[in-house]
Amino acid sequence: MLAVKLREIKEILEAQVLLGEEKLEEEVFTACGADLMSDVLASRDEKAVLLTGLTNVQVVRTAEVVGDIKCIIFVRGKSPGDDVLEQAKKAGLVVMKTKYPLYIACGLLYSNGLTCRSGEKNGALQ
Amino acid sequence: MALYSKEFEVKARDFDSAGEVSSNLRAILKQLSLAPDIVRRSCIVCYEAEMNIIIHSYGGTIKIEIFEDRIRIIAEDTGPGIEDIELAMKEGYSTAPEEIREMGFGAGMGLPNIKANSDFMDIKSSKDGTVVVAEILF
Ligand SMILES: Nc1ncnc2c1ncn2[C@@H]1O[C@H](COP(=O)(O)OP(=O)(O)OP(=O)(O)O)[C@@H](O)[C@H]1O
Ligand SMILES: [Mg+2]
Numbered sequence: 001m002l003a004v005k006l007r008e009i010k011e012i013l014e015a016q017v018l019l020g021e022e023k024l025e026e027e028v029f030t031a032c033g034a035d036l037m038s039d040v041l042a043s044r045d046e047k048a049v050l051l052t053g054l055t056n057v058q059v060v061r062t063a064e065v066v067g068d069i070k071c072i073i074f075v076r077g078k079s080p081g082d083d084v085l086e087q088a089k090k091a092g093l094v095v096m097k098t099k100y101p102l103y104i105a106c107g108l109l110y111s112n113g114l115t116c117r118s119g120e121k122n123g124a125l126q
Numbered sequence: 127m128a129l130y131s132k133e134f135e136v137k138a139r140d141f142d143s144a145g146e147v148s149s150n151l152r153a154i155l156k157q158l159s160l161a162p163d164i165v166r167r168s169c170i171v172c173y174e175a176e177m178n179i180i181i182h183s184y185g186g187t188i189k190i191e192i193f194e195d196r197i198r199i200i201a202e203d204t205g206p207g208i209e210d211i212e213l214a215m216k217e218g219y220s221t222a223p224e225e226i227r228e229m230g231f232g233a234g235m236g237l238p239n240i241k242a243n244s245d246f247m248d249i250k251s252s253k254d255g256t257v258v259v260a261e262i263l264f
Contacts, residue, residue, distance in 0.1 A: 036227070038177075038235035041170050042217075042242075054230040061145030062230075064152070065173045067166045 002113035003027035006071055006094055009049065012108050013098035015073060019085055020094030028070060031114045033106040037062040045116055049073060051105050055080040060087040070094060075102045130154070130192040136176055136203075138185040141229065147188045148173040154190070155197070164262060167243040168197050171260045174236040175201035181226055182206075183256065196245075201258040208251040215241065215249075 007024040010017060017024070028048035034040045035053050040062050047066065051073045052059055059080075063069040071094040074080055079097060080088075088095050098105050110116075132154075134147045148169045155165045172188065179186045179201060186203030208214045215237050222232025237258075241247050244260035251257070 035230060036233035036235075037230040038174065038233040038239060041174065041239050042233070042235045044242075052230075056141075056229060058141070058144065058230050061149075061173070065145070065148055065166075065169045067162070067169070 003029060004109075004112065004114050008112070009071070009073070009109060009114075010096060012112050013073065013096070013100060013105055015096040015098040018080070018095040018097060019088055020071070020092075023070075023094050026070060026094075028114070030116060031106070031109050032116050033075075033102050035102070040066060043116075047116070049109070049114065051075055051102060051109075053078060053102050055084060057081075057084050057087050060084060060091055060093065063088075063093060064091050071096065073098060073105065075100060075105050128191040128193055128198075131189065133187050133189045136179040136186055136188055136201075138180060138183055140180055144177060144180050145173060147176045147190075151190055151199075154192075158192070160264065164197075164264060168199065168262050170243045171240050171262065172199050174239050175199060175258055175260070177231060178236055178256075178258070179203045181222060181231055186255070196261050196263045198259065198261045199244075202255065204255045205253055207253045207256055208249070211249050211251060 006026050030046050031049035032047040033051040037058055046068055049071045050063055050069050053075050055074055055078045074097040077099045151172045152169050183203035184205050189200040191198040213219055217238045218234040220232045220234035226232045240260050245263045246261040248259045
């Protein structure tokens with residue numbers, strides 16, 4: 001199992017932390033990327049980080065429904081509105097934004113050890 | 127007899143409160159100390175049903191019923207109904223317009239997600255409305 005700290009994710013993606021600076025020492029194992037929220041809900045894999053180009057409040061609602069998401073990362077330099085941040089704060093989420101597009105942001109994290117399945121940890125594909 | 131029963135109104139196109147019914151459900155189920163997997167599956171079912179009423183219907187209700195051994199979620203709306211239920215159940219089938227996709231919906235995964243996360247699911251639909259019933263067993 002390869003644990004990645006949220007702080008490392010921030011560095012890998014050269015991200016800006018919008019919420020939850022105090023939680024950056026928390027470790028995660030899995031991530032997923034999607035722009036359609038039912039796709040996020042469709043996978044039964046554990047996911048701790050959600051990367052998305054969508055910036056509306058539905059992203060936070062989806063994270064709440066999924067239950068295991070700790071951190072939302074908005075890609076392509078997009079900023080969420082205050083209502084989204086407010087809702088994310090209530091849900092106790094860490095929120096970041098990165099200038100990288102979704103494909104590259106996911107690729108960077110994947111190649112640094114964050115996979116998408118709890119059963120298939122880093123190295124399983126080698 | 128249901129141990130608990132509550133009905134929530136869901137308005138068409140009301141994206142601001144979208145997800146509130148499932149948030150409420152999560153709070154209720156947590157109080158009952160149900161297993162995390164049951165809570166998660168119930169919330170996914172509820173959320174997808176709620177979104178379908180908001181996106182595709184003229185409005186409706188979601189009724190939550192909790193029994194000793196199961197939770198039942200009944201989503202009922204007033205139309206326009208689903209023309210071909212079998213087609214609607216297919217993964218990836220969606221009639222959601224572009225502006226809905228831009229909001230993050232319309233993957234065509236909602237009904238399949240409800241099916242995958244429930245132990246029993248039934249849909250009845252006509253021009254006058256749709257009723258989706260799903261049950262999750264404890
Ligand atoms: N309550 C409803 N009333 C009328 N039509 C519906 C209703 N629920 C679903 N449908 C129809 O069935 C299709 C498939 O529904 P489903 O929930 O699987 O996907 P979606 O809502 O289009 O996208 P997603 O749920 O992935 O965001 C919809 O596109 C719509 O045409
Ligand atoms: Mg749907």
